[in-house]
Amino acid sequence: MFERFTKRARTVVVHAQEIARERRSATIGSEHLLLGLFAVPDGLAATILLRLRVERADVEADLGRGAPFDAEGLARLGIDLDEVRRQTEETFGPGALDRTRAAQGRWRGGHIPLERDAKKALELALREAVRLGHGFIGTEHLLLGLLHDGRARDVLVARGVGLDGTRALVEELVRKRQAG
Amino acid sequence: MTDATQVAAAASSRDPAVGLAAVASLRGLLESLEELQVGNARAQGWSWQQIAQALRVSRQAAHKKYRRFGI
Numbered sequence: 001m002f003e004r005f006t007k008r009a010r011t012v013v014v015h016a017q018e019i020a021r022e023r024r025s026a027t028i029g030s031e032h033l034l035l036g037l038f039a040v041p042d043g044l045a046a047t048i049l050l051r052l053r054v055e056r057a058d059v060e061a062d063l064g065r066g067a068p069f070d071a072e073g074l075a076r077l078g079i080d081l082d083e084v085r086r087q088t089e090e091t092f093g094p095g096a097l098d099r100t101r102a103a104q105g106r107w108r109g110g111h112i113p114l115e116r117d118a119k120k121a122l123e124l125a126l127r128e129a130v131r132l133g134h135g136f137i138g139t140e141h142l143l144l145g146l147l148h149d150g151r152a153r154d155v156l157v158a159r160g161v162g163l164d165g166t167r168a169l170v171e172e173l174v175r176k177r178q179a180g
Numbered sequence: 181m182t183d184a185t186q187v188a189a190a191a192s193s194r195d196p197a198v199g200l201a202a203v204a205s206l207r208g209l210l211e212s213l214e215e216l217q218v219g220n221a222r223a224q225g226w227s228w229q230q231i232a233q234a235l236r237v238s239r240q241a242a243h244k245k246y247r248r249f250g251i
Contacts, residue, residue: 073206077205092220
């Protein structure tokens with residue numbers, strides 16, 4: 001399937017992996033693919049999102065920050081993260097702990113697997129491409145693939161972006177592109 | 181339930197999902213603290229040998245882990 005991805009669509013997936021890493025996620029979820037669409041601003045999906053007035057910052061706000069540390073898990077072990085943060089900041093300055101490369105997730109190299117909802121979205125992107133009679137999978141098809149199910153869909157639908165409307169918009173823009 | 185008994189309950193949790201996730205969280209915090217301390221030691225002119233000894237790891241292990249970040 002990946003061989004049918006356009007260069008931009010591949011770049012989206014690469015960005016999604018980086019975003020998942022930054023957010024310290026063990027898997028690439030549909031929400032990371034959605035954020036990845038914004039990272040390729042010259043893609044059709046980014047154009048469509050812009051037109052629908054969905055901005056990256058909004059989506060990030062909806063998804064939450066992706067905390068670098070798991071305060072709740074640490075509390076279960078009797079470790080007060082706030083206290084650790086306070087002490088390290090006292091010694092090393094404000095934000096010292098959160099600014100470490102480890103906190104920003106740059107330690108973990110290598111491959112992060114796709115979560116089920118992300119895998120499904122990629123399969124649906126292929127289906128959307130076929131449905132539109134396109135012989136390739138572009139960022140616009142990824143966006144449509146994300147609009148079926150999962151966390152990305154929930155965020156988009158809450159912001160008034162639905163599958164049918166977006167599909168119509170894709171068709172319109174592709175027609176224009178072909179005509180122009 | 182008091183904090184102490186809560187902690188004891190979690191530490192001895194039989195649910196692997198709870199126990200493993202707590203360990204993973206601890207590892208994340210450990211990595212950050214180690215990075216801060218190693219950076220500080222280097223800034224104060226400590227050699228990799230000294231740092232490794234204090235961390236109780238091999239010199240190669242410490243150097244390999246941190247040199248790519250230019251610490």
